[in-house]
Every structure is written in structure tokens, then in C-alpha cells.
Amino acid sequence: MKAVNATARVLDALVQRARLLRWTMIGLMVLVVLIDILKPSHYSRFPWDGIPGFTAVYAFLGALALIGLYKAIGYGLVYRAPDYYTKRAGRKVEARDEESADG
């Protein structure tokens, strides 16, 4: 139990310092892109291998594209009420009950 509480306290302390964490992440992003720009690419297998920061841009745009895609599929096609299947099954049972009551 002691370990659980201590871990919770550490996590709480980190949550309190959310702003610091955010800036650290932004700093890290800048650093990684800078290294990518300064260091010549090791590979030349694909046309984009020589473009510094390509992966960063690709990941960012890819993330946006995936979010757009799932929203479109969800609202356009596949989202239903959470009880979609159970309700259908329930309706059948009710109908059968009525039928047998009539019979």
C-alpha cells in the first residue's frame, strides 16, 4: 500500500507541474527537428529521406488525417446507439411473446 501511495504522490506532483512538462515536450520537439536538420540523412532509399523534418510533418498531418477519417466513418456510417443490437434482439423477443400470447 505504501508503494501505491508514494507512486500516487509522485504522479500528483507531475500533474501539478503540467506546464513544465508541456514546455519540456515542446523543447524536445524543437531539439529533435534541429538534429534532423543539422545531421545529414543516413538513408537515401526514398525520395523523402533527404528532407529534414519530413517524419515530423508526416506524423502531424497523418494524425489529423486519421482523426478526420474516423470522424467521417463514425458519423457518416457506423455510429449507432449503444443498445443497437440488444434492442433489436429485444424487439424480436417482444414480438415473439406477443405472437404466442395471441396464439
Next chain:
Amino acid sequence: MAEWLHPALLLMLGALPLGVLQGRSRQVWQLALPLLVLLLVVALPDGTRVTLEFAGVELTPLRADGLSLIFAYIFALILFIGNIFALQVDDGAQHVAATLYAASGLGAVLAGDLITLYVFWEIMMISSVWLIWRRRRQAAYDAGFRYLIIHALGGMLLLAGIIAYWLHTGSLAFEPLAGGGPAFWLILVAFLINAAAPPLHAWLPDAYPEATVTGTVFLSAFTTKTAVYVLARGFPGTELLVWLGVLMTLYGVTYAFLVNDIRRLLAYHIVSQVGYMVAGVGLGSALAISGTAAHAFTHILYKALLLMGAGAVLQMTGRSRLTELGGLYRSMPITFLLYMVGGLSISAFPLFSGFVSKTMIIEAAAVEGRAVVFLLMTLAGVGTFMSTTLKLPWYTFMGRDAGLRPPEAPLNMRVAMGIAALLCFVIGILPGWLYAILPYPVDYNAYTASHLIKEMELLLFTGLAFFLLLGVLGGKDKLSLDLDWFYRVPGKQAVLALRNWIVTADGAARGAFMRVFRQAEDATTHLRLSGWPLKSWPTGSMALWTAIVLAMLLVFGLGR
């Protein structure tokens, strides 16, 4: 010793006492048995083959080589870890089912011929469904039956394929299958059903989240990974698998965004991760097949870890929907941190296991200059990181506080997660020992400066997009239809309509028969009442009938 004691057989026999043992003795046996089997498979020398004659057919129930052994090691290991996680479960049926399931998975990867493979394949299906049914809810019974029907269909296709293969080649040895022909396609489709490849995948995200908390951990390990093994054994270098694998990676991540249940989200990521492996099999080079085996190994560990984390949340809170969870990091901090190790592993974060295995498959695509495959697999990595490692933990453990204050998961669950997390980390920092047990020796270094920079760019900028759009990414209290809709709604309606048609047609036929029967009955009654047969007949008519009978006797007599 290992040559005459088949590890799968030992495990099957060892499963039986689990049904009757109680309390501490059951727990001790639950841990000792997988360790014993692990020792046995580790002791199996590479190249072991056991053959026997059965009903005039040569069978190879045991074939240990580079490709089968790595799967055997991880199967035994995950049974041990899963059993630690399940120690507190007081349900003998579940323990027996899990052990038989692991044994049949082990038997399938060690099978050297198609008949042995088929037998273990079917036991795998029959034993695993109990891990779903023992949840003892209507939804679990229904999902279990759907699971059973799909896998029974797969089993039949496999058997038909094996018979076709035997008729065509006269052999039952399980070796790479030559392209084309009915045997090739039947066996391939049977394997792809178990690999959960779209459009034959819907059984997985339908059934796994309905299984028991501990059952899902076992389910995530054996069925799909056995399928990856048999694909790697039978269909290396099949071009179709490259594109099917890529489709799986993206299909899985897209659907994972759409669902609300945390275990269903992770189930869709099984589809996605198995996609990398299927694509690796399709690429077929030594690097790709080794990458596939390595990724299956690491995947079993981190996926078990993730599902144990999600299962612990379900066990302690009784909830598994993103919309009902939040803020659990204070009450379940250890589970949260261990889950994150699994999350970082599946996302291929440097220093964690996925980084040293997933990048092998992507590297294999790059080496062959497959630009589209490379880009799409990388995109799937973006989605994986976003939903497994950011979205799920954010809306479960951080984010809006749902006011839940459950106790931390029991010690045995934390220990199981801890061992899996430790292995994920150790493989991440010391990949050498994983690379040493791969089917083909590979000269691959994940930790090059270019790999590290690209992977960090990928993850950090995915994280940026996630946090910028955090407001719209929460779970929706919706059900997302998948292709199982086709057999759950129109398929079911078609079967019911067919049943109704048969009932109506049967009723109509019986009615028509009875009508004719009654008419005949009425006619005879009428005839009897009329007294016509009993009236006195004139002599002339009697003479005519006698003549007719005599004439017939003459005709038939002449014919003889």
C-alpha cells in the same frame, strides 16, 4: 527426454488437475506447470523431429526449428504470466480452458504435418470459447456462439484444404504451399480467419472484450499468433499478404478510435499489430520473417500487459467504457504506470520492446524499396500511439475525474503486469537475446541515429496533434458497426426468413396432403354409404370381368 514427452501433451494432461484442485495447491500447480513446460521447450534442441506412423499415414507431431521454437517459448512464458494474473480466480473451468488452449496453441506451432495441426487447431477453438462463456453474461454467451460459428467455418475450410492438398500432392507434411489451386486458397483463408484479417476479422473485436478479465489476456496471445506462425510457415512471400497486412494495420487503428470500450479498443489494436506481421510474412525476406517472429514475441508480451491493465480497471471499477472512466491515476497508479510501459512498447518508443521488432518489419519494406507500404505502416504507427498510448490512458487514468476511487489491483495482478513490463523494457534495451532466437540470423540494429530521430519525430508530433485536438477525441457513447453487422442483422434475418419459409412450405405440403387424404376418405365413406359396391351385379358383367382376368393371365403367362 523432450523427444518422447511432447510439451503440448504434458500441458494437456497437466490441465486436468486444475479442474479439481482447490486453493493453494491449485495456485502452486498453476505456476509450476507452465514453468515445467517452459523448461521442456527450452530444452528442445533445434532440429528435433518426431515422426510416427498412424493408419498408414506418416505424422510429425513434433518439429522444433527456428521458426516454431520462438513461438513455443513465448507461448509457455505467457501462460505463466497469465496464470499469475489469474491466480485469484476461483473458477476451475477457466483454468482448465486456458491451459488446454495454451497447450493446443503450442501443439499447433510444433506440428510438422497438417493432420496434427488440424487437431490442435480445433482443440484451440473449443477450449478458448470457454474463456468467453465463463463471463456468464448473455452478451458473452452470444458473442461466444458467434466466435464458435466463425471458427468452425474456418476449421472446415482448413480440413477441406488439407484433403485437397493430400489428393493433389499425396503428402501431409506442413511445408510452404505452392501458389494457386483449391488447397492453397482454402488453407490460406482458414489461416486468415484466425489471423483476423478483414473482412474475416469481426469475430475478434466482437468476442475478446466479452471474455472474462483474465481470459482476454490468454485470448490475445494464442489464436492470432498461431495464425501468424502458420502463415509464416506456409505462405512466405505471398504478395497478397503484404497488402492485406497493410490494410489490417490501418483498419485496426481507425476502428480503435471509434469504440468506447477499452478492451475493444485494444482488441482492434490486435488486428492492427497482427497486420504488421501478416505484411512481414508477405514480404517474405529473411529480415521480414525474422521481424515477424520478433514482433509476435514482443506483441504477446505488451498486448497481454495492456489487456491486463485494462482488465484490472474493469475488475476494480466494474466499468470499461471510456465515457465512464477518468482520473484513476490516484487510486491505481501502479496499474497506470505498468499500462504505460505496454503503451510505449506497442508504439515502438525507443527503449521499449516494440521499437526493436516493429521497426524490423518496416525496415524490411524499406530495404525492398516499397514506398507505399512503408508510408502506410508508418501512418498506422501514428494511430497506434495516439489511441493506445495517449487516448486510452488519458481518458481512463487522467483527464476528467469520474469520481472513482477503487483500491489498487491485487498484488498477483500487479506482479503479472510487472513481469510483462520488465520483459518489455529488457527486450527494448537488450534486443540481442531476442535477435539470437530468431528463425534467421539477421544483421539489424534498431538503435541507429536515423531510426531514433525519425521515431522520436513521429511520436512527438503525433502527441502534438493529440493534445491540440484533445477536446474532440474523447470516447463517444456509441456502438460502432463493423462487418459482423452482416451476419448479426441481415444474415440473421436471412436465416430466420429461410426458417420461416421452410416452416410455411412444410405446413402447406402437409396441409395439401391431408386435404387429398380427407377427400379420399370422404369419397370412400360416400361410396360405402351409397351401397353401390354391395348391390347385386348382373351375370353378364361377372362374365366380362372373368374374361378380362383370364386374358391378363394369358398375356402375363406368355411374357414369361
